[in-house]
Amino acid sequence: MLLVYCPYCQVERPETEFSCRGQAHIARPADPDTVSDEDWVEYLYLRDNTKGVYAERWRHIHGCGRFFNAVRHTVSDDFLAFYKAGEPMPDLDTLAKEAGK
Amino acid sequence: MSDLLASDLITPDAGENPLLSQPSVSILKAAPLTRLSLRLRNQSVKDAGDAFGAALPVTPLGSSVSDKRAALWMGPDEWTLLAPEEELSAVFDAIEAKLSGQPHSLVDVSDRSEAIIVSGEKAEWLLRTGIFIDFSLDAFPVGTVTRTIFHKAPVLVWRTGDDTFVIEAWVSFMDYVSGLLMQSAQELEAA
Amino acid sequence: MSQPFRTEKGGRIDRGDQLTFMFDGEQMQGHKGDTLASALLANGVHLVGRSFKYHRPRGIVTAGSEEPNALVGIYRKGDQTPNLRATQVELYQGLEAISQNRFPSLSFDVGAVNDLLSPLFPAGFYYKTFMWPKSFWDRVYEPIIRAAAGLGRPPKNPDHDSYGNIYEHCDVLIAGSGPAGLAAALAAAETGAKVILCDEQAQFGGSLLSEANATIDGKAAGDWVSGTIAKLSAMDNVTLLNRTTAFGYFAHNYIALAERVTEHMSDPDPKLPRERLWQVRAKEVVIASGAIERPMVFPENDRPGILLADAGRTYLNRYGVKVGHKVVVATACDSAWQAAFDLNDHGVEVAAICDMRETPPESLVSIAKARGIRVEAGCVVTGTLGRKRIKAALIGRLMTSGQVASGGQIDCDALLMSGGWTPTVSLYSQSRGKVVWDQDKGAYVPGVSVQKERSVGGAKGLYGLQATLEDGYAAGEQAAKAATGKSAAVTRAVASGGEAGSGGTLGAIPHDRNPARVKAFVDYQNDVTAKDVKLAVREGMQSIEHIKRYTTTGMATDQGRLSNMNALQIASGALERPVTQVGLTTFRLPYTPTSFGLFAGVSRGDFFDPVRKTPSHEWAVENGGVFEDVGQWKRTWYFPKSGEDMHAAVARECKMVRETVGLFDASTLGKIEVVGPDAAEFLERMYTNPWKKLAPGRCRYGLLLNDAGFIVDDGVMGRLAEDRFHITTTTGGAPNVFATMEDYLQTEWPDLDVWITSTTEQYAVAAVQGPKAREVIAPFIEGIDLSAEKLPHMSVRECTFAGVPCRLFRISFTGELGFEINVPKRHGKMMWETLAKEIEKHNGVPYGTETMHVLRAEKGFIIVGQDTDGTVTPHDAGMSWAIGKKKHDFVGKRGLERPDLVAEGRKQLVGLLTKDPKVKLEEGAQITSRGAPKTGTPAEGHVTSSYYSPALDRNIALAIVKNGQALEGKTLYVPMPDGSIEVEVTSPVFYDKEGARLNV
């Protein structure tokens, strides 16, 4: 059971308070009508599924209810960063280097 | 002291027998309350507090208590407001009046949840049989309020004293929550 | 007989407290403080079990949780728990134990014939045979193999014990209370850090409890332990957990502990849990799990009476038990010599010390000589005699050639062996750390820490009492510093004696016997011999994982803690590769076998999952309601009158609703209050329908898709004010709909000024449906005009019901005049009972979910999840009308335009009427275009709903059929085992097509 930091509640809580909602920073096309089938599949189904440093969406569903983003190494499961929704994605390579991964 | 102020708001339901009364821990059903869910943007925080009668806490997991009022931080733009049962419309209307024109959402959720009061030297231990939170006083000081999970049910935990916690759960979950707390407390009676 | 092998004095047992116990029906005596194993040995019992494959007689080998042989069943309350280790079972008055895996008895076991046939059963033999005739595997061979396999018999009755759970946080968790663990605990505790010290054994102290010679701060080791524990238990910041095994090390320093609360009591208080799961989040962990001794792999090394040397020493010094009267000690390292000396001190004849090494340390040799103990250097054990108990050891001399020359035999009734020591790296390995090979120690030791943990003492291959203490103190200080930033000056104890020994061997011991004839066991419990490991290599198994799986070495209930290193060495020899290139199998949790009950905890019966009830529940129970589970909710399914079956009850309920009036509890439907200036805009984007023009006071049916374009939920949205909607969702869909809305709101459209609040449990909801509905509610509704003009179908009003605030919806899921009354939940019971009484005046009935389903099916209303299955679009469901044509976007709009969703030949919702009105189709039945279709014929669709319709007095069905909407009037077939049923495709609306009954 992972230990997750909620940047809104500013506390670490057990994973069971949260729901993980997959890869972060995948924006729904603003004007779907103009989007090709290829791009729509990209939005619906295609994910990086990275073996390594990965930015993903979490929701503190049994806490403050807020969505936020976290950077996690998908082999060690260590979290490298937590940031609020709407904040830019940190540079993953830099984070990876800092963590020595 | 927060204990005192909360206790004139969260009171044992006179009609009810204690769910559990042991030397080291007791569980009491709390009397009905006015509960409002308030959502708004930062600029409206002060007005809302003024209208309600207790400032809206802005520190995460914080609560502010004044006479017959309590405002609980639920999220960065969400508060639960507590007041006596009979003051529902008064409080509701006052806030709506003050916030008219300001984007917000005020919803009556008085009946959505029920509260129990868990107190005694073993109260903290009892909660930890189902809640994975560090309740030591430095990590979870008096006045802290949070939503979390108790075994398989969502609950709200509000520490109103060193050894006193208010536990709220949605009505249909309360049998599960109080039932498991009572069951887990049984071993305290063991020889 | 009364404990002939008990020493005169010594040991930590309470000689004053004599206990009686049973083993295989024989009554014996032991003492408080004994384990079942030590008590059996005190009574001279070594033979305690039969091996897995060959059913060879087996005795106690160890004194700890790694015991491979002494697995017994323990009886309590008329049921037994299998496979418990006698070395861990604490003795209590009246304990009842039985041996396992033998028939008819332990001393005479017919399965032993396998031992004679063993040449036919090498590793992996079953992959090579039992293939003919083809049909014989699961009918003949497998049942025989299954019956032969398995250890103990499983419990027969439901377990009545309870299991506790506690979540805990601490600064420093220390697993293991030997010298290193105790020192670490002292050092960490002194800083004020919150410390948990746990140990799997009943007493703290680990190896110190078996230490007879060394002293700490001038005290006997055991006394120092007692003093230390007393000191620690006096500190508020320390939690001491004995009988508690750290069995799992998970991500983010999350450690799981299993505490055995009552298992050692003869008559535990039923209020106590049998075991307790501690789920601990530790800032720092100190792994002080020590090291265990390795057996020596020589021929017939599995006779009862052959034990590890340190076990012999433990039974002597800790339990006051002599493992024999005449003992041979076979060793490759120093530590076993001390065992010989201790036994000798208690008058046990040590027939010989056989040390593999050409020149054992002179210091030891001289002591032995002084005691008149025969010393054989450069000497190995090449076999043993005796069947159910060792009678003699055959010895051989190691020659420079590497050959072994026979050295005769030495009579004995016990043999102690030591192949050296293996650090217990299980927890480190579980923490995802990678062990590294240490050539000098001849062992795998912890490498770099991956999580916040430190291995200390024996767990990292560090031996010697003083060094171990030092290591523990240092680790405790560092851990506390890392966790709290605090440190404190700790007075460190000083030990004398207990110096680290040297030596050790890995793999098979050379011998002069015929290799074809003898068995030298690597894994006792799984009966894996050195030969088996070599065979696996010969057959091309190169990875240690293949060797393990092919021979099953290391897969026994000790998870290879005794066998892995020897197996590895033998494999490495056979492969002619260094050990490091053979690899090591990973240690998986749990560290030792752990009760299922512990994991299941309190989740049983009504606490398995919350039971969610509505305010009408009690009334429904009193009135004979039958319930169904819908998610976590209990919903009334139907209300049978005496003598009625479900069909009759539902038919009556349907009839009465259409004739007069019915009362239905709709409280479980999801409710969400959508509030804010952008409320309408938000719904516009979420639902397929248009919302902006919906006037306050009116309602509209809403359809929710996912972005793939498929239906996921539906409900009714009532507009209470410009900026306030009260919307409903399905019962099962409520949580997901809410989460989906939050997702879009927070992450896609954060600019919208709108918030959603779940009010599912704020309101109790009663649906009053039927021609008399208005008359039923009229007496209680105040503040509004209920007339059709003022309150048309699809309206919502705020008013009062019997004086309490209420939201009144005029909506219908039955096709009849209908109202849904929402009152604050505390008034729900009152509302229901009031209406239940009122409908009686009109011959009305309460009805359940089944009747609700029938009535809506008569009207062709879908149930999401029954008539749709996640592959159905609004067009498929015949609900294109629900899509706001002019809308620029809504969730699912783009998905709906994908090629396959606009393709010809999609399956569409239709009605079906069986040609014979009495025939009721089965839900889920398939539909074909021809009768009696050949197997493999693609289905045209399937029946989604099927009921007897009282209103039409015939059976009706809804179905999803390819091109269905174009097939109206056509005949299709529903193939059943006993022939096909003819059906006609119709409109899904069977009753009151024009909706006249609604607008009254």
Place this chain on the structure above:
Amino acid sequence: MKRYSFLELAKNAFSAHKNWGRQWRAPEPKAEYDVVIIGAGGHGLATAYYLAKEHGIRNVAVLEKGWLGGGNTGRNTTIVRSNYLWEESAALYNHAIGLWQGLSQELNYNVMYSARGVMMLAHTVHDVQVAQRHIHANRLAGVQNEWLTPEQAKDYCPPLNIKKDIRYPVMGAALQRVGGTARHDAVAWGYARGADDMGVDIIQNCLVTGIRRGADGAVEGVDTAKGFIKAKKVGVVAAGNTTTVMDMAGVRMPLESYPLQALVSEPVKPAFPCVVMSNTIHAYISQSDKGELVIGAGTDQFISYSQVGGIHITNHTIDAICELFPHFRRMRMLRNWGGIVDVTPDRSPILSKTPVQGLYVNCGWGTGGFKATPGSGHVFAHTIAKDEPHRINAPFTIDRFKTGRLIDEAAAAAVAH
């Protein structure tokens, strides 16, 4: 290849089993192969076996980063069944069942396929509707599957608790009698031995580091820990690591990789005759021939390549098992482990050509790939050999996610265990 038989075993007993040959070689890679398969799990080895046996393509290498059969093949709960809802799925898994039934003889290796029956429990009215729909669809598709009342279910599986007082009482069950279990390692080893015997090179400890494509975009070969290996056709059968491997060829996959846990109890005498699954309370259980209760748990909620899951997942599985079989509460967990399962959006596999000429992919089996091993290898071999899908795997394209022509077993409420 020396054929295995009881006689052979007896003969070898007299020579102290010194004369058994290797079950497969440990060759060094050649410079070029007609086909390279990436991943020596059951599916990959079966693919190589059928390439050689059915299509005469024997110049084949199977590259494995670790040891053969060491991924999900050696980590799953060995359940075999074919009672899937959609015709496409049923055809695929039933094709496998057909092959399972003669596999031991086909491979001359006892894979211990044991048709002890797979029982899927229904606990709610909705469960019953879903089960019935499966049974009707299966009957039409020629897939054996039948409905049992709670009493019949208990007759078939005596330990089952059908009391009405449990939280989610058993309302009935769907039973597939030809379903059951098989010995997972033996499947990998049997295919490895068979393929090796026909000349296939199985190269272990050989990590693939790149997939080379020519100017025309077509596959030219793979870079590996043991150097470049030329091949015009490459089949990727890498389960949880498929995304990583396909990225080397620049092909994006609709996959996410989750840790899936399983566990076994200590071995006990026969206590459990069949396989029982419950999708509603999330548990499945059988008993191995060794006597261990083999229990499948769920996946974690986040992607991970750690092969370690959270304990709360295990807890929820075991509480469900103990609710259905309350006397197992005193049984003890011996081993708990995890695998990495690659999951597609519609919970059905991808067995398909790719946009890249000469590159083929077999993945997305999620939590249920073992049961399909023979069928999967058989049709994938066909796809590679003929450069076009077999009738049976034709629907399992990558393209379906674009067109929306999903094979959605999840939507139909049948979680594919």
